[in-house]
Amino acid sequence: MSNSDEKLSFISAIGRGIIAFLEVLGCYVVFAYRALSGLWRHTWSLRDLVEQLEKVGVGSVIMVSITSAFTGMVMAVQTLDQFLRFGAGDYIGGVIALSLIREMSPVLTGLVVAGRVGASMAAEIGTMRVTEQLDALKAFGLNDEVFVGAPRIVSSMIMLPVLTIYSFVVGIGGGYLYVVAHGVHQSTFRRSIEVLVDPYDVYGGLLKALVFGLIIATVACSEGFRAGNGAKGVGEATTRAVVWGDMLILTFNYFLSTFLFGGGG
């Protein structure tokens, strides 16, 4: 193979990868549109929505608590010495709070929920597909994408911001315990949060959480609906749901951070 052929095949491989990525992304967008636009036109179950709220929200509390508390503490461990050395100990609380509310809380909560709930949604819907339960819904004259997808997407979009606020509070608590135990006065910690954290930071973090909630449920449901036959197909759909969910959360986090907080904002 000549040098130019190798270059061409490399470029075409990249092109194929980009097309495949856009194809998958397109599937997710179409699925989310169909599921959400059908909310007002088609029947869905309020009971299912409440169940999903419980699964996504209450079911994730322990994992979010542990992840957030230790992340807050680790951030305090990593920053406290440096800040004290440069005489900036008064700002430690605000810096930890800013990092948490803008980045760590929405992203970590998103990743935790994508791993726990996204996998479970994809497996459940995949199993419904291979056991003809989705066909049964259609046979009853229901729109299966709305009936199954909408409560999951809506519940994720509601619970992710709630969990993010919870993660922020727990993370701050973790950082606070470490910092106060190492000699910083509690009122200094609190005051620096008041000075550095703006309501806009909180809104930005919550907007990110809302988008991540949409991503997690859309990817999980869409993969469940596309699951191949048998246990293997369901397993593969579950893996794809977690992998794509995580990748899209991290990718969108960059763009949202740039949009919301970039340019010195």
Added chain:
Amino acid sequence: MRVSEAFKRFDDHQVLKGVSFALAAGEAMALMGPSGCGKTTVLRLVLRLVDIEDGEVHLFGRNVAEADEEELIELRRRIGVVFQGGALFDSMSVGDNVAFPLYYCLGVKDRKAVSERVEEILTAVGLEGAERLLPAELSGGMRKRVAIARALVYRPQLLLLDEPSTGLDPITARLIDELVLKLKETFNVGVLMVTHDIVSALGVSDKISLMDEGRIVWAGTPLEWHESQDPNVLRFASGLRAVRRGERIEP
């Protein structure tokens, strides 16, 4: 119901090659044939769970392929379907499974009325008192009976059964046949049953169509089936008899 010259292809595999039949109101028909001959695909075409490639499916006087979303929903709600594995909703109890179409298809709000209807239909299929059981706690025959109850609870005009006796022991299979026959007579529903069980087909249906390799190769009444010398009928029937005697089946 009328199916005219239905064709369907999945990738390179031509599953249906011009299937035609008609079913009058209150009539029962068995669509028989060996595994993989396209029987279930016909059921899925009737429900438009898959799109037809060529030909027409008319349900209650309307062309299914031309129905818009609202019409399709309305058509589907006049049909009860029993899927091969039952397709019961795993996370719901038997009672909730059977009540499901009442709440979500008919929009019934009166819980007491739903509960009474569920009790009535479960009694009709011989499962009184099973409301609180989960699908995972049921035997294969019980699952089929729950699926039949769920399909009939909102009084459809047409019942589609996909292999209702598959995977069941002969005694339970005959119980299911008797149940279908009884419900057909009680509720006067049309029945289209896809099966490869000759005993079921002869016992339940008013007419039989035999499919092979995507085509209907023979059609007639159960009496005509008994008397038929058609090679397709003989091959299908003798194949089963040969299996029972442990003999080889001629290709």
